[in-house]
Amino acid sequence: RFVVQRVAVKSGMTAVLRRQILFVDWTAKTWGIARAVMNDRWNPYEIVACAPNRKGHFTSQPPAGISTLGSYHDVSLLCERGLVDIVILADGRRAEEDVLELARECEKKMVDFMVIPSGFQILLSCLELNTISGVPLLGVTKLPLNNPFNWTLKRGIDIVGSLVGLILSAPIIALYALLVY
Secondary structure (H helix, E strand, O other): OHHHHHHHHHHOHHHHHOEEEEEEOOOHHHHHHHHHHHHOOOOOEEEEEEEOOOOOOOOOOOOOOOOEOOOOOHHHHHHHOOOOOEEEEOOOOOOHHHHHHHHHHHHHOOOEEEEOOOOOOOOOOOOEEEEEOOEEEEEEOOOHHHOHHHHHHHHHHHHHHHHHHHHHHHHHHHHHHHHHO
16 A cells, blocks of 8 residues: 555656645635645645635635635636535635525535534534544535435436336337338
């Protein structure tokens, strides 16, 4: 394992495997996570950028080494294009609607969503404690389709629905095939 790890690092293969992080807003706690990620050379993460909060500004100014996006709405665009694997909301003291909207947007794009905990927060059923370079984060990383039962049920419904659709449309397809012939 040691030899394979060294070969992967030297050949640059690890850059392809890194998960891309995007921060929304910037606080002192964000800086702590960013520093931990940058100082840990074996981490599987790369900081892509940070975006301002919904109001269009940062709580504190991000460092010069971190690129910043022009607006909060660029987050959705980066997620849609597959350039981001993890979105981290820098502060849990946002309006509940804003947090839920961002979480739903990430879920639609199959992007992990995490919130940097501030103080003691009540854990909801979908939240899970994760760590990035030793820094604890709350995140929604287990999506409903990650559950084997839900995935199997969805797949079964897809197959049954497709078969019903094919059976119902078979006479129409046969009629048009006869007309074309």
